[in-house]
Amino acid sequence: MPDHTPYTGAGWISRPNPTLYSPENIRRYGDLIVGKSHKWAWKLDNTRLQDLYLSHVRDPHLEIGPADLHFLDRTPAPAMAHQWQVDVVDINTAPLDTAKEKLTGRAQVRTHEHDVLALPWPVKKHHFLSLAIGNVLHCLPGAGFTTKTAVIQGMAEALADDGVAWGYTLTGAQDPMTRTNLLARVLMWHYNKADNIFSNRGDRFTDLERELKMYFAAVEICPMGSAAVFVVGEPIR
Ligand SMILES: C[S@@+](CC[C@H](N)C(=O)[O-])C[C@H]1O[C@@H](n2cnc3c(N)ncnc32)[C@H](O)[C@@H]1O
Structure with missing residues (x-):
């Protein structure tokens, strides 16, 4: 049995998609999505995305929506395995199981089965020195970022005062900036x-x-292909 935080069923806004995020599809994710879609469709530079992890991953780290944990799996641990604390949040169980499997032996891992649109998140507040949320916001229901703002609030609540959070998300096809x-x-x-x-x-x-500037005093954001890439810090309390 997975040892994720038990799901009580209360207050979720989004729904799991176990067919899309099945164990089999998670095994194919790196090749199909990171390898092919990033290159041919979204025009995402995987070296620059990996650099975000190499530059910013700290102890303790919070990974949101890992799918196959592609980039974190390729990032050296910033601490000894018995010290490095990694929390992982996802609404689907296969990504959580995969993250647990890949991080075991490298970190102390806690997985949480949770919808990021539902606050509060089941993790410590003001705690994490690093937080990654890549390719998650465009999956969430809602007509624009105003309706997804709970996620940005959740990031600010989870991040330590001196922590850094980063992510990337595909914006709509009509967005003039991407x-x-x-x-x-x-x-x-x-x-x-x-x-x-x-x-x-x-x-x-x-x-x-x-929305990012409402919750963080330090905000860097730039377009990359079809995505917005951001790095934020100094959560506004
Ligand atoms: C497209 S994958 C992103 C994988 C990876 N982070 C990356 O950078 O490519 C989306 C991930 O977000 C998770 N996810 C989707 N909706 C979610 C929600 N409402 N709450 C938490 N996780 C969610 C999915 O299960 C999956 O692991």
Whole structure:
């Protein structure tokens, strides 16, 4: 049995998608999504995404929505295995199981089965020196970042005063700040039409920037292909 925080069923806004995030699909995630989609559709530079982890991962670390834990798995531990504390939050169980498996022997891992849109998050407050949330916001239901702001509040609550959080999210195909090629537009159309895969039609770079600035005093944000990439710190209490 997985040892995730038990789910009480109360207050979730999003829904798990165990078919999409099945153990089999999680095994294919690195090759298909990080390898192919990032390169051909979203135009994400994996070296720069990996650099975010190499530059910022600390002890204790909070990983949100790991899928196959691609980038954290390729990041040297910042502490000895018996010291490095890593908490992992996800609404689906297969990513949590995968994260637990990959981090065992490298860190002390706690997994939490939870919807990031539901506050409070089941983790310590003002605690984490690093926090990553890559490719998660565009999966969450809601018409734009105003409706996803609970996640940014959750990040600010979890982060220590001197911690750093980073992430990236695909903005809507109509966002003038990011670029979508034909393949990206076709995939986004299908994923938004399908049930519970993407919900990013209304997501705009400038709205994300505004929401981040409501919760963090230090905000860096830039476009990368179809995504907005951000690094934030100094949570506003
Ligand atoms: C597209 S994958 C991102 C994987 C990885 N972080 C990356 O950088 O590519 C989305 C991840 O977010 C999780 N997720 C989706 N909706 C969620 C929610 N409402 N709450 C928590 N996790 C969620 C999925 O289970 C999956 O692990």
